Amino acid sequence: MLTAAWFKFSLPDFQYAFLSILLEGMPFLLGGAILSGLLEEFLPQSLMTRLLPRNPRVAVLVSGLLGVIFPVCECGIVPVVRRLMRKGLPVSCGITYMLAAPIVNPLVVLSTLAAFRGQGAWEMTLMRFGLGLSVAVIAGWICSYFTPLSILRPGLLAPEGEDHENHHDKGRSILDRLQNIAGVASRDFLDVSVYFVIGAAAASLFSTAVNQEIILPLASNPPLAIASLMGLALVLSVCSTTDAFIAATLTTFPMAAKLAFLVFGPMLDFKLLFLYGSAFTKRFILSLAIGLFVVIGLICWRIATLNLAW
16 A cells, blocks of 8 residues: 555555446446437437527527436436437537536436535525536537537548438338447447546546545635535546535535536546547647636636625
């Protein structure tokens, strides 16, 4: 065992944390891959453009609310967004849905209410929902000014073999459809699971090796408290369906810092940094990370200065 005042590596602790993230996230990742296969088989390519409003700004706003209807947590959102963009969803709308869905997810709303019972549950839940949706929509509007080539990895929107619009022919058997769903789902799952495993390992190393007590003195300073909990969310890489229960235990930190933890984490953590690499360019991921950290941090700091009762 390697020890220091701020660093202590324990292999059993690392293994436990690593397996916990895998077991928690893999089912959602698999679910996202299966949903990706279903979208490929049953969603006509022209439907996405027909469903969204023609006004680009309104389309981005509507995309942020899609997570209420199609709930996916951050562990499985990337393969779904990749498939939707291949089906014709504008990149700006795809990014908005990707960032907002893990927060506006009805299961996440319920878990936040349950976790903060007795601590201003409704206020925290509404603030998380509203801030998460707002930040996602702002990110989508900004991305609408850039070309897809500057955001997406080369070849991401390229067709995969045959024209999948033909898969909607009524003459195809159920077995053929199931085989196509399984094929698409397995490709997407294997493609993004590599990034997920790497991200889970990095998060486990930091969460178990770095002494978490070093952040406690920061709780009394709102800007530092907000930044430290956002950094903690980045490191812990907890699923958005359960992160509220962790935030609720951080009683020494102000509510604005907990809000930053609950909004920033589902949009950007270590596993997501690597998962985003399967769809977006490194330059875009870096810009997104910096932008989210600054915008969420400043808004939560402003909330802290208002001295809200909750």
